[in-house]
Amino acid sequence: MRRSRTAWVAVVLASTALTATVAADAAPAGTAARTTQCPGGWGSLDKTRATATTTPVKNVRTGRHTCFDRMVVDVPGARAGRLGHTVRYVDRLHQDGSGRPVPVAGGAVLEVRVAAPGYRPETGSPTYPGRVGRPLPGVDLAGYRTFRDTRFAGSFEGETQVGLGVRARLPFRVLTLDGHVVVDVAHTWDAAR
Numbered sequence: 001m002r003r004s005r006t007a008w009v010a011v012v013l014a015s016t017a018l019t020a021t022v023a024a025d026a027a028p029a030g031t032a033a034r035t036t037q038c039p040g041g042w043g044s045l046d047k048t049r050a051t052a053t054t055t056p057v058k059n060v061r062t063g064r065h066t067c068f069d070r071m072v073v074d075v076p077g078a079r080a081g082r083l084g085h086t087v088r089y090v091d092r093l094h095q096d097g098s099g100r101p102v103p104v105a106g107g108a109v110l111e112v113r114v115a116a117p118g119y120r121p122e123t124g125s126p127t128y129p130g131r132v133g134r135p136l137p138g139v140d141l142a143g144y145r146t147f148r149d150t151r152f153a154g155s156f157e158g159e160t161q162v163g164l165g166v167r168a169r170l171p172f173r174v175l176t177l178d179g180h181v182v183v184d185v186a187h188t189w190d191a192a193r
Contacts, residue, residue, distance in 0.1 A: 036066050036067060038066070038067035038068075038186070039067065039173075042171035042172055042173045042184075042186060043171050044089060044169055044170065044171050044172065045088075046086065046087070046088035046089075047085070047086070047087045047088070047172070047173070047174045048084075048085065048086045048087075048088075049083070049084045049085050049086075049174075049176060050084055051081070051082055051083065051084040051115065052082070052084050052115035052116070052158060052159075053075065053078045053079075053082040053083055053084075053115065053116050054116075054117065054121050054158070055075050055076070055077050055078040055082075055116055056075070056116060056117050056118060056119060056120055056121070056127035056128070057073060057074065057075050057114060057116050057117065057118045057127060057128045057155070057160045058074050058075065058076055058127055058128060059073075059074040059128065059138075060072070060073050060074070060128070060130070060136050060139065060150075060162060061074070061138070061139065062139050062141065062144070062147060062150070064143065064144055064145070065184075067186060067187060068146065068184040068185055068186045068187060069144050069145060069146040069147045069166075069184070069185050069187070070182060070183070070184050070185075071112065071147070071150075071162075071164060071182070071183045071185075072180050072181070072182050072183075073112070073114045073116075073160070073162070073180065073181040073182075073183075074179060074180055075114065075116045075179055075180065075181065076179050077179060078116060078178070078179055079178055080176045080177050080178045083114070083115065083116065083176045083180075083181055084114070084115030085112070085113060085114050085115060085174055085176065085181050086111075086113040087110060087111070087112050087113070087172065087174050087183055088110070088111055089108055089109065089110055089111075089169055090109050090110075090111045091109075092109070093109055093111055093151065093153055093161075093163040094153075095132060095133075095153045095154050095156075095161070096153070096154060096156035096157070096159065096161055097154070097156040097157075102132070102133050102151050102153045102163055103133075103151070104149050104150075104151045104163035104164070104165040105148050105149035105165045106147075106148035106149050106164075106165025106166050106167060107148070107165075107166065107167050107168040107169070108165075108166050108167075108168055108169040108170070109163055109164070109165055109166075110163070110164040110165075110166060110172065110183070110185070111153075111161065111162075111163060111164075112161070112162040112163075112164055112181075112183055113159050113160070113161050113162075114159065114160045114162075114181050115158065115159055116158070116159070116160055117155050117158045117159070117160065118130065118154070118155030118160040119155055121158070126155075128152075128155070128160065130152030130154075130162075131152060132152055132153060132154045133151060133152070133153075134151065134152060135149070135150050135151060135152075136150040136151070136152055136162065145167070145187045146166050146167050146170060146185045146186070146187050147164065147165070147166060147167075147185070148165040148166060148167060149163075149164075149165030150162065150163065150164055150165070151163040151165075164183070164185075166185050170185050170186050170187070170188070170189065171185075171186045171189060172184060172185040172186065
């Protein structure tokens with residue numbers, strides 16, 4: 001019994017040493033293991049900026065990052081100081097004007113409102129090709145850690161409304177830049193502390 005226990009300990013120690021050697025050989029000489037420092041202090045409460053523009057929305061796109069998933073609403077030509085928004089978790093997304101529910105898949109739903117029309121105010125012709133109740137055109141969420149679904153809820157009285165389905169109620173931030181409203185949703189609560 002003692003001999004088999006000693007042999008088992010020797011096998012475990014040898015495999016641990018081999019694994020450490022392989023890992024050390026895989027890293028370039030002189031490099032240390034890197035840890036990602038994620039931005040923090042986000043929270044999950046409503047985020048609002050009360051201002052508006054008549055410059056229309058042209059596109060909505062998404063991207064994956066180490067600590068978060070990102071949605072960008074493009075409003076080319078709009079100055080950051082004129083781009084308003086309201087981003088908040090809702091129990092259910094309702095379309096402005098009609099009040100009709102817009103189903104959004106996911107463990108939680110973020111309502112993203114950008115105070116910019118999805119149409120030309122002077123003619124009413126659409127500038128964004130989204131269709132109410134449908135996924136956002138050109139957005140593929142395969143492989144995302146946090147995002148699960150997107151739905152266009154329409155553009156009404158100068159505001160464009162999007163539903164963003166996420167895995168769970170997670171912390172998020174909103175950045176307003178010239179020509180863009182950016183919504184980042186953390187992959188975990190720990191990532192945004």
